[in-house]
Amino acid sequence: LYYQPQVSLADGSLVGLEALLRWRHPEKGLLPAAAFLPFAEESGLIVPISQWMLKTACTQHQAWQSRGGAGLRLAVNQPTRQLKNISLADSVDRALADSGLSPQLLELELTENYLMENPELLVDKLAALKSRGVRLAVDDFGTGYSSLPYLKRFNVDRLKIDLSFVRRAPSDPGSRAVIEAVIAMAHSLGMRVTAEGVETREQEELLRRCGCDEGQGYLFARLSQQKFFLFGPGTGVFFSLQHQPA
DSSP states (O other): EEEEEEEEEEEEEEEEEEEOOEEEEEETTTEEEEGGHHHHHTOHHHHHHHHHHHHHHHHHHHIIIIIIIIIOEEEEEEEHHHHSSSHHHHHHHHHHHHHOOOGGEEEEEEEEHHHHHHHHHHHHHHHHHHHTOOOOEEEEEEESSOOHHHHHHHHOOOOEEEEHHHHHTTTTTHHHHHHHHHHHHHHHHEEEEESSSOOSSHHHHHHHHHHOOOOOOOGGOOOOTEEEEEOTTTOOOOOOOOOOOO
């Protein structure tokens, strides 16, 4: 697991982090989740992998609470097959109980496309998670066809604007319009908004003008040569990160 900072666009403060799954391949180097999770889905390994990811991230985050990270939000993406598994709430319960992490500090990220495949089947499952105090975020927002009534029924806390819109926004009026519309809609429904893939000051300033709450991306953290975040298990390095707004 690696950890990507999430930064307030209002004052540059560190407000959370997302746990990112990576595979250190002996020949291909560090691979992003998209390069191997489809194979994990096919082989049936996705459920134990996601359970390990959730438990490991919660345990590490709880350890960081006493090392300068008190109150920071932890976001963990949940693969679609794990969402179909009736034991998702049980997995969350075990991870929180074993780690001692407060449920209010955990945010589960769910992809927009999957939420809209069978929304009626998910309402009760997501309500069970919310009853525990866990937060919910919709990842890659803008790439699917979300229903506003369902977003409200799911009791979502946060929308994450897909990086494709963020990258094009400075030069594409259409992408800017989508970002502005998403932010206005989310705020009207009582949700906050995080922009993914923020890489330049120009993107950061545009998002701030649009009223976006938070950003995450290469602009806010040190990188390795392969452009993966250096915040590995046990380092706690990210707590020394101080982003200076433009």
